[in-house]
Amino acid sequence: MSLVPFARWPEAFAERYRRAGHWRGEPLSQMLADRVSAQADAIAIVCGGREISYAELDTASTHFARRLANRGVGQGDRALVQLGNQAELYIVFFALIKAGIAPVNALFSHNRLELMAYASQIRPRLLVASRAHSLFADDEFAEELSELIPELDTAVLHDDPQPELRLQRWLEPVTAERSFSPTPAGEVAFFQLSGGSTGTPKLIPRTHDDYLYSVRRSVEICEFDHHTRYLCALPAAHNFPLSSPGALGVFLVGGRVVLSSDPGPASCFPLIAQHRVNVTALVPSALSLWLQAAPTHRTEIASLELVQVGGAKLPESQARCVPQMLGCRLQQVFGMAEGLVNYTRLDDSDERVYLTQGRPMSPDDEVKVVDRAGKPVPAGEVGALMTRGPYTIRGYFQSPEHNANAFDAEGFYRSGDLVRLREDGYLVVVGRIKDQINRGGEKIAAEEVENLLMAHPAVAQAALVSIPDDAMGEKSCAYIVSFDAHLKSTALRKFLRGLGLADYKLPDRFVHIDALPMTAVGKVDKNYLRRRAAEQLTVTE
CATH class of the missing domain: 3.40.50.980 (Rossmann fold)
Known part of the structure; x- marks a missing residue:
């Protein structure tokens, strides 16, 4: 049977990545062979009551x-x-x-x-x-x-x-x-799932060469070693807990992966205490639960040294709580299963850790931020993120029509993210292109408003979605998970105005909800919220 067909890197790029030492011609299974040679009896996985060497x-x-x-x-x-x-x-x-x-x-x-x-x-x-x-x-x-x-x-x-x-x-x-x-190392090793929340995720062909480089480089930046005790509480097959550096990064250096069935503190905190876990990866919704539970469980989580947060934009207010409430360092991770991964560095200033989503991990990651016409925007201005590099795919599996829109003629991948690229090379995620609300011609980035709402002491989570409107085209609805059942929309609008938010960005409607619905990979399910808003809400405020 023939090998899997996929969009390959042009040979000039492939040769450049080989010369740079990124692609080494090894299968992903080589990391396991190396560990057996070096430390066969060391524990690789803890799963319930089982320990597997x-x-x-x-x-x-x-x-x-x-x-x-x-x-x-x-x-x-x-x-x-x-x-x-x-x-x-x-x-x-x-x-x-x-x-x-x-x-x-x-x-x-x-x-x-x-x-x-x-x-x-x-x-x-x-x-x-x-x-x-x-x-x-x-x-x-x-x-x-x-x-x-x-x-x-x-x-x-x-x-x-x-x-x-x-x-x-x-x-x-x-x-x-x-x-x-x-x-062969340049062929498809496995397929990852696109992290998009619209429709069935597209399939992402990952080769041994590109994925192993991504894991290896992640390990270098995050400083994993054989002392690493990594709690895998997110869905283990997802790209973030698999390779950033994730379980594969742990296996590469001979650490230990401790598995949890879910990311809630009730499941995770006892495992952290029992196995002296020092690193884990969370999405913001799970981090929020940890921050709420931490004050009464400090001894259980005392071994934690690093919490990585990715999968969605982390509000600054939550980011600043991590060292104080969890007693460990925070590392922001902004990546995609298609390739590009950005990390804040372990020696970064607080300003970079709390206010940015990191910078590309590879010197051969190419990033540009462009306007609607595809022209680069000045540093610090918001635009659409495009990227290519030694571990960013050149096309989805058997999706020629989608690939025509997702990749440009030079092989740059259009990620769909709205970002600001700072002069120091760090990225600030503003939102998703498809997550913009067009309110009478004024564009509103949902994540900007959400992050400001979550700075309110009574707001645990927030999600802003569009509502169809005959006059304006779209208006906005903010779904709020609050610590205060009596929190009024007037108080929230006053709070947002006090932060300097433009009036047109103020939510037209606020709805209190017990919990935000989540997709399989822990992102807020905005498709569901949009459907709910369209079906149930009429804007009257």
Whole structure:
């Protein structure tokens, strides 16, 4: 079978990245082989009551790869994987990398619509899932997948009652009948999911070369080493906790990954205390819960040294609370599964850490900020972010129409973010292009207003969305999660005016809500809020 087709970097760029030492011609599984050689008995993963060493991780993944090879599933094939925050996710990932099988790692929160869409795109031969997911509690959906994808001839299910299907059985020793090997380093290793919240996420082909460089460079900036005890509380398959530096960064240097089933403080704080966790990654919504819980749990989180926050814009008011409330450093992370990752540095000034989302991690990251006509804007002005580099893709998988809009003729990726590029090279995220509200011709960046609202002492979370309006085209509605049930819209407008916000940016409507709805990757589900606003609200204020 032929290898996965994808949009490759032009050879001149590829050669430049090889000469710079970014691309080293190694498979992603090399990090595991290196760790086994250096520290085979060190603990790699803590999952519930289990501790799995690097040798055990390597051995189990090799057994799985060998069994797949014996079945004739190997280099050039594809897999659909859906496992939760459990050690088996990493075992399966390394097994498929070793066998040259390119997986899509669906999030455990994904359901029928998403999995059918992924399967339709990649045409997998292999399905790896869990009976714990409602889709696979019986065989109905698996049979539906098989009808849709005739090539799907191998299914492996965690905790299946039938031994021949049970994932645990596939991790046991077996005699080699056929050889197996990873795809070449310049070929697709696996597919990531786009972090967009509109429609089904597009598939992002990541090669061994580009992804391993991203992990390696992230480790250098974030200073992970074999002492790192990393709590993975976000969905483990997501790009942020997988590679920034994430679990793969921990495995690269021989640290330890501690898995949590969810990012709430009730689940995470005891794990931090038990395993002396010193690093974790959160999205702002989870950080907000941690900050609320921290005052009564200081001893439990005393080992924390660094909290990374990404996935959405972190308000300055929350950023400044991290050292005081959690007793550790903050690192802002602004990245995308398509490539570019920006970090504040560990030795940055408070001003940079609290007010910016960092700067690109690679010297060969190319960034430009442009206006609607595609022309660069002066430093400090708001524009659309475009980027290319040694770990930023050149195209989504089998999406020619979308690629025509998402990439320009020079290979720059249009991220959809509105940013300011400061003279010192640091980026400040203002919002999303599609998250602008056009109020009678005046453009409002939703995140700007949200961040100001969250500076109010009674506001825990805020989300600003558009409401259709006959006269203005759009007006705005602010959904508020508040500590004060009696907080009035008049008080919030007065507060915003006091901060100097222009009148046209003041929300036209305020709605109190118990909790903001979230997407699978922990971002506010603004599509849902827009639908709710359009269906239920009439602007009267």
